[in-house]
Amino acid sequence: MRERQTRQKRIIYEALTALDHPTATEVYGYVHERYPSVSRATVFRVLGGFADTGKALEVRMAGTDVRYDYNVRKHCHVHCRVCGRVADVPMPENLPIAAPFENADGFRIEDCSVEFFGLCPDCARKSEQVSRIPS
Amino acid sequence: MRERQTRQKRIIYEALTALDHPTATEVYGYVHERYPSVSRATVFRVLGGFADTGKALEVRMAGTDVRYDYNVRKHCHVHCRVCGRVADVPMPENLPIAAPFENADGFRIEDCSVEFFGLCPDCARKSEQVSRIPS
DNA sequence: CTGGGTGCAAACTCTTTGCATTCGG
DNA sequence: CCGAATGCAAAGAGTTTGCACCCAG
Numbered sequence: 001m002r003e004r005q006t007r008q009k010r011i012i013y014e015a016l017t018a019l020d021h022p023t024a025t026e027v028y029g030y031v032h033e034r035y036p037s038v039s040r041a042t043v044f045r046v047l048g049g050f051a052d053t054g055k056a057l058e059v060r061m062a063g064t065d066v067r068y069d070y071n072v073r074k075h076c077h078v079h080c081r082v083c084g085r086v087a088d089v090p091m092p093e094n095l096p097i098a099a100p101f102e103n104a105d106g107f108r109i110e111d112c113s114v115e116f117f118g119l120c121p122d123c124a125r126k127s128e129q130v131s132r133i134p135s
Numbered sequence: 136m137r138e139r140q141t142r143q144k145r146i147i148y149e150a151l152t153a154l155d156h157p158t159a160t161e162v163y164g165y166v167h168e169r170y171p172s173v174s175r176a177t178v179f180r181v182l183g184g185f186a187d188t189g190k191a192l193e194v195r196m197a198g199t200d201v202r203y204d205y206n207v208r209k210h211c212h213v214h215c216r217v218c219g220r221v222a223d224v225p226m227p228e229n230l231p232i233a234a235p236f237e238n239a240d241g242f243r244i245e246d247c248s249v250e251f252f253g254l255c256p257d258c259a260r261k262s263e264q265v266s267r268i269p270s
Numbered sequence: 271c272t273g274g275g276t277g278c279a280a281a282c283t284c285t286t287t288g289c290a291t292t293c294g295g
Numbered sequence: 296c297c298g299a300a301t302g303c304a305a306a307g308a309g310t311t312t313g314c315a316c317c318c319a320g
Contacts, residue, residue, distance in 0.1 A: 002274090002320085003274080004273090004274055004275065004318085004319055004320075005319075005320090006274095006275065006276080006318085006319075008275080008276070009275090023309090024309080024310080025308085025309070025310095037276095037277080038276085038277085039276070039277045039278065040277095040278095040309095040310085041276075041277070041278075041279095041310090041311080041312080042275080042276055042277070044309090044310060044311075045275085045276085045311090046275090048310095048311095060195065060196070060198065061195070065308090065309070065310095066309095066310095078240060078242045078244065080242065081245070087240040087242060088240070089240065105213060105222040105223070105224065105255075105256075106255070106256035106259075107213045107215065107222060107251070107253045107254065107255055107256065107259075108253045108254040108259045109213065109251045109252070109253040110216070110252055110253040110254070111251070111252040111253065112249065112250070112251050112252070113249070113250045113252070114247065114248070114249050114250075115247065115248045115249075115250070116242070116244045116246070116247050117244070117245055117246040117247070117248070118242050118243045118244040118245040118246065119242065119243040119245070120240075120241070120242055121240075121241035121242065124241075124242075124243045137295085137299090138299080138300095139293090139294055139295075139298090139299055139300065140294070140295090141293085141294070141299090141300065141301080143300080143301070144300090158284090159284080159285080160283085160284070160285095172301095172302080173301085173302085174301070174302045174303065175284095175285085175302095175303095176285090176286075176287085176301075176302070176303075176304095177300080177301055177302070179284090179285060179286075180286090180300080180301085181300090181301095183285095183286095200283090200284070200285095201284095201285095
């Protein structure tokens with residue numbers, strides 16, 4: 001019938017907002033710490049359900065497992081190549097990018113995702129310090 | 136010492152060019168069909184090596200396993216949401232996209248990847264035919 | 271009550287690793 | 296020859312699934 005509200009779902013959603021773009025396993029870690037009875041299978045099932053019903057986004061970034069994002073607005077991500085931290089970046093609507101490719105190879109393009117890579121503030125600072133060390 | 140040229144590497148590279156953005160497992164399938172003695176581990180090791188030495192790119196697209204692409208120029212991909220086919224799309228250098236985000240959340244952005252989703256020509260045609268069926 | 275949701279454990283898929291053996295240069 | 300590369304099989308990691316039991320509505 002209708003979707004049922006359960007303790008597990010509440011806890012898992014809480015983990016989603018408390019953690020930063022977590023993987024399913026990270027969500028499981030958070031949840032299991034507080035509510036050891038919640039099983040891994042439930043975490044995967046519930047996260048998958050969130051993604052299906054639009055309550056969360058599955059984020060698949062280069063080099064990592066699937067991550068989940070409770071922010072379901074259209075946006076893109078920055079990925080720190082050192083510590084792996086992921087941050088949201090707003091996706092402007094006037095993105096002048098789809099147009100040039102609209103008929104790329106005959107494909108009918110419906111959507112587009114952009115991903116950035118670089119250094120997060122912390123790692124950027126650290127790398128500057130390293131390079132400042134006198135020889 | 137120096138990297139060694141082997142029969143396996145040649146075969147695996149051949150698979151890479153013969154197949155279209157294959158996953159490691161697809162490469163293994165192709166290779167194993169012709170040269171049953173080549174092991175799965177070798178396929179994974181060699182593909183990883185290609186990626187490390189710049190002979191191929193690892194492509195991680197939403198919803199699929201890692202794929203390999205012998206085209207190592209900077210470019211992006213279109214992904215058919217029906218059949219999963221992947222095609223290359225040129226990545227223009229004047230992409231006016233990185234600039235607006237250069238300081239996104241304090242990140243120092245170094246690279247950017249763009250991914251498109253849609254319908255490949257075949258699937259687009261089929262979906263039109265379906266919708267044309269009289270009720 | 272009833273059937274959607276859950277826990278558990280086993281199964282699966284993809285990928286990596288240790289180690290003895292092979293073979294390219 | 297010598298060590299990089301391979302084959303094999305076992306181990307890992309992440310995720311899915313079957314099934315009996317549980318509990319939200």
